[in-house]
Amino acid sequence: MAASISFADVSKRYPGGVAGAAAALDHASFDIAAGEFVYLTGHSGAGKSTVFRLLAAIERPTAGTVLVNQQNVGRLSPAAVPFLRRKLGLVLQDQRLLFDRTVFDNVSLPLAVAGVPPRDAAKRARAALDKVGLLGRERANPIALSGGEQQRVCIARAVVNRPVLLLADEPTANLDAEYAGVILELFRAFHDVGVTVVLATHDAALIARYPARSIALAQGRVVR
């Protein structure tokens, strides 16, 4: 079970964006095969997060076609969007953790919204927390965790629903090199069982440690 991705001539301009400013994505085209492990690289503002927002139907393309498993996600009906998102494992750059809930509640949220029975959900949430080394912290509030631990909670939340497509936006940005390696190992483990993984980073050392194909963005264009 994996998912393919195709961007065909995709442009994205944000409605709030400065008039005359460059588009966040500018006629970007690339393909990612099912089961592939791909890095998305580029400087800050290159358009990496925009790629993820389009894939999760958080934003819609201004022009062009975004396909996930041959499905045009830029034209999904609002009712279909939740079911697309349940197939994704999202690690967002801005984390979006709920600080008035426990770590456990945060991680099991994708299961709760999908109607997974609480008993199964608890088991799977604990398994996901175990994978990121936070099994003892279920009852903690995320605010009491370090930046790196919070990042790991986000990763646990992304993988808890056994996604077919793992989209991680700079997931190792807050982690020291040792834990970055551990997290990357985790993503590679998902890749090994056939999950498509797209990982945005500008950490060249990380890419050097686990070489894979890179798609490089600059000012919204695919440059390599």
Added chain:
Amino acid sequence: MNAWLHAHDGAMRDALAHARRAPFATLFAVAVLALALALPLVGFVVVAGLARITAQFDTDPQMSVFLPLEATPRDRQALERSLRARPGIKRLRVVTKEQALAELQSTEGVRDLLSGLPGNPLPDTLVITPAHAAREAVHALRAELEQLPGVASVQVDTAWVERLEGILGTVRAVVLAVAAMLGVAVVAVTFNTVRLQVLTRAAELDVAALFGATRAWMRRPFLYFGAFQGIAAGLLSIALAAGFVALLARSLPGETAVAALPGRGLAMPWELALTALLAAAGLGWLGAWLSVWEHLGPGRRAHR
């Protein structure tokens, strides 16, 4: 099916958890709603009590057939005979002008008044209980009797009951109107409390949407909250109204008609309590539904 059950179970827990997180806001809203519901409830109980009083009198209507003042005892006996021979009359009692005068004279105060009169101002009267108590039958009988020779006039003694029924109809309409207005108020109050909840939980709803929550899933806890709050307010309003009605019944003097009410006396009928409870739940649900429709409806790009 199982997932559906879990989703609803989860939504209910979520709704209750929210009530626990904001206990004072919830209690205050419940108290306001309960007061709004209790007022028409008391009104309905009183209207129902009055209706039973009039129904009780209505069961035995009487009619007074007056003879002309100059009628002789022979005239009276003739009329009595002819009436006894008619169908449609259950009972007949004769009150002669002498009996009527004697009865009046035994009443303190009236005696002096009567002593100033030259003769007996009262007519002979035949007091009739019609066989059929229905209003139409009574009025038909009255029209027939008025046409009889030797009859001066016919008075239906249920006239005051009819007036009371007329007043009762007005009171019932007023209570219904007040109930409708307060029902709108219940919807509005729930709308607002739920709106505040949606706003305070906006971040959470956005994250839920990002991880695959449907609009229905996001709306559900708020709908349950509205219904639960309505049920709590309904129960409290029933207790308040029942307590008030009990006080009212006790404060009324024993010889009033209320004390003689058949069956339950002046008390909250369980049908009314059940209706109030269902209405409260429904109105709460409706208020919440309108609120989530505005804030989590298809128009809003909840986490897009």
